[in-house]
Amino acid sequence: MELKGYLKKYFNFDEFRPGQQEAVESIIGNQHTIAMLPTGTGKSLCYQLPGYMSEGPVLIVSPLLSLMQDQVEQMMAMGEKRVVALNSFLTPPQKAKALENLHHYKFIFISPEMLGMESVIDRIKGLSVSLFAVDEAHCISQWGYDFRPDYLKLGEIRRKIGEPLTLALTATATNEVRRDIADKLLLEKWNEIVFSVDRPAISLALEKVSHFQEKQQRTMQLVRFLKGPGIIYFSSKKVAEQTSAYLREHGISKVMAYHGGLDSESRILIQQQFINGQLDVVCATSAFGMGINKENVRYVIHFHMPMQIESYLQEIGRAARDGGDSVAILIYSPGDEQLAFQLAEAELPDEFQIERLFTFLIENNVVYQDITRLEEELAMFCGFTDIQWRIVENYLSNLESVDYNQDKRSLLHLLDNRLKVKQSKIKQMLEWIHSQECKRAVILRTFNEKLEDRPENCCSYCGIEMEDFKETDASSDERPIGVDWKQDLASILLLSERI
DNA sequence: CGGTTAGCCGCTAGCGGCTAACCGGTGCGCTAGT
Numbered sequence: 001m002e003l004k005g006y007l008k009k010y011f012n013f014d015e016f017r018p019g020q021q022e023a024v025e026s027i028i029g030n031q032h033t034i035a036m037l038p039t040g041t042g043k044s045l046c047y048q049l050p051g052y053m054s055e056g057p058v059l060i061v062s063p064l065l066s067l068m069q070d071q072v073e074q075m076m077a078m079g080e081k082r083v084v085a086l087n088s089f090l091t092p093p094q095k096a097k098a099l100e101n102l103h104h105y106k107f108i109f110i111s112p113e114m115l116g117m118e119s120v121i122d123r124i125k126g127l128s129v130s131l132f133a134v135d136e137a138h139c140i141s142q143w144g145y146d147f148r149p150d151y152l153k154l155g156e157i158r159r160k161i162g163e164p165l166t167l168a169l170t171a172t173a174t175n176e177v178r179r180d181i182a183d184k185l186l187l188e189k190w191n192e193i194v195f196s197v198d199r200p201a202i203s204l205a206l207e208k209v210s211h212f213q214e215k216q217q218r219t220m221q222l223v224r225f226l227k228g229p230g231i232i233y234f235s236s237k238k239v240a241e242q243t244s245a246y247l248r249e250h251g252i253s254k255v256m257a258y259h260g261g262l263d264s265e266s267r268i269l270i271q272q273q274f275i276n277g278q279l280d281v282v283c284a285t286s287a288f289g290m291g292i293n294k295e296n297v298r299y300v301i302h303f304h305m306p307m308q309i310e311s312y313l314q315e316i317g318r319a320a321r322d323g324g325d326s327v328a329i330l331i332y333s334p335g336d337e338q339l340a341f342q343l344a345e346a347e348l349p350d351e352f353q354i355e356r357l358f359t360f361l362i363e364n365n366v367v368y369q370d371i372t373r374l375e376e377e378l379a380m381f382c383g384f385t386d387i388q389w390r391i392v393e394n395y396l397s398n399l400e401s402v403d404y405n406q407d408k409r410s411l412l413h414l415l416d417n418r419l420k421v422k423q424s425k426i427k428q429m430l431e432w433i434h435s436q437e438c439k440r441a442v443i444l445r446t447f448n449e450k451l452e453d454r455p456e457n458c459c460s461y462c463g464i465e466m467e468d469f470k471e472t473d474a475s476s477d478e479r480p481i482g483v484d485w486k487q488d489l490a491s492i493l494l495l496s497e498r499i
Numbered sequence: 500c501g502g503t504t505a506g507c508c509g510c511t512a513g514c515g516g517c518t519a520a521c522c523g524g525t526g527c528g529c530t531a532g533t
Binding site for chain 2: 211
């Protein structure tokens with residue numbers, strides 16, 4: 001049977017979406033594959049179809065519990081019963097049972113952390129996995145070095161389970177990141193399927209303001225003016241909450257803040273309300289977005305700048321899933337980059353903390369195998385955050401022998417390099433903000449692409465007609481008519497002045 | 500770096516104004532205690 005026959009048989013589709021066929025062919029051709037496909041092309045089909053066409057289970061590494069649950073539910077709804085998510089949503093007896101019956105499943109979703117456990121690896125070893133799929137694979141590069149170190153262990157785990165055929169899926173990865181993904185997964189040879197990161201339906205706007213208050217006012221103007229629904233991204237939970245309250249106080253009622261500090265019930269509720277159209281605006285941190293498949297998001301505003309261009313692309317990419325005209329607006333005020341630099345610095349342990357750490361290790365003659373046991377004491381003594389501690393622990397516990405001075409130097413060196421990488425990404429983002437040329441072209445260049453077809457409403461450098469993104473539905477417009485129009489006009493004038 | 504807040508001073512009894520200190524994102528799994 002031809003590939004399309006299988007597509008019809010298992011999914012009842014007649015045609016592949018862009019990139020799917022290439023990815024599937026590469027996999028069934030038994031080649032390790034890194035596939036960079038545009039958002040909304042149905043990446044899950046790329047591992048599901050080859051899964052159906054071969055013996056043995058598919059193991060899918062996923063970054064988020066909610067993402068796994070969604071995928072499992074979707075597949076169940078499609079009639080696939082042999083699917084399981086192996087994560088902490090399972091009670092210990094459920095987990096034990098799932099592990100016991102693992103050979104009955106065709107699709108096994110798992111977090112990198114759970115996959116790092118020896119007991120789980122041992123169980124998976126015996127399964128002869130047909131495909132090892134890593135969803136949102138840019139997380140390896142973006143999170144693995146500090147935030148979620150288990151991402152860097154995936155290669156070693158791949159080895160342990162017999163080097164199965166591997167598929168890494170992502171929507172945004174530069175050449176460098178793709179190389180890093182292959183490197184960390186210990187792939188020697190692989191095939192790349194790379195589609196453009198360009199999203200012609202999204203116009204890119206940059207606006208400069210001079211202070212915080214002005215930014216807040218401009219944000220409100222935009223929310224009033226633009227056709228929703230929309231997402232506003234912040235780098236601070238407090239400012240997201242505060243702006244959400246500010247908008248509500250000014251008559252924009254269907255707004256909520258979303259960030260990692262909320263309890264999980266609230267997070268699920270807000271996400272669902274946004275998807276169902278009960279909310280117009282979400283004031284969010286970077287916690288919001290992965291796995292949100294909402295077709296009609298019409299704008300994304302960045303109140304704070306993201307820490308790297310890839311994050312910016314991921315975040316604006318949540319607009320225009322339906323292909324309709326949308327706009328991404330980053331509002332910059334001088335000094336905004338300081339917050340980004342601050343966050344980057346605070347994530348890694350500083351020199352002083354490392355000095356204290358080694359003072360303690362030397363005085364107590366600690367061997368590295370014992371450091372996990374000393375977590376509380378060391379974290380207190382050095383003032384480590386959870387993440388800082390994990391970086392240190394991960395580094396030391398992987399060392400073979402002990403040479404305190406040498407190890408201290410190399411750890412400091414590693415941390416210094418890591419910080420420099422983060423800083424250079426922020427600088428690159430800043431260069432984009434200050435660039436005096438087509439905003440789209442600059443982003444594409446980062447991904448080694450050239451802008452071929454410039455969309456009509458390309459970017460604020462090439463010129464954008466903001467009227468095209470205006471709210472026109474009179475029924476959702478409850479403001480007094482006179483004020484409204486003046487405000488709208490003012491916002492258009494303000495915008496054209498700024499560019 | 501810049502926004503927020505707690506605390507203090509001053510002049511006259513509650514409040515304005517100043518300064519110093521503090522804080523800032525992303526998730527998994529597990530465990531203790533309700």
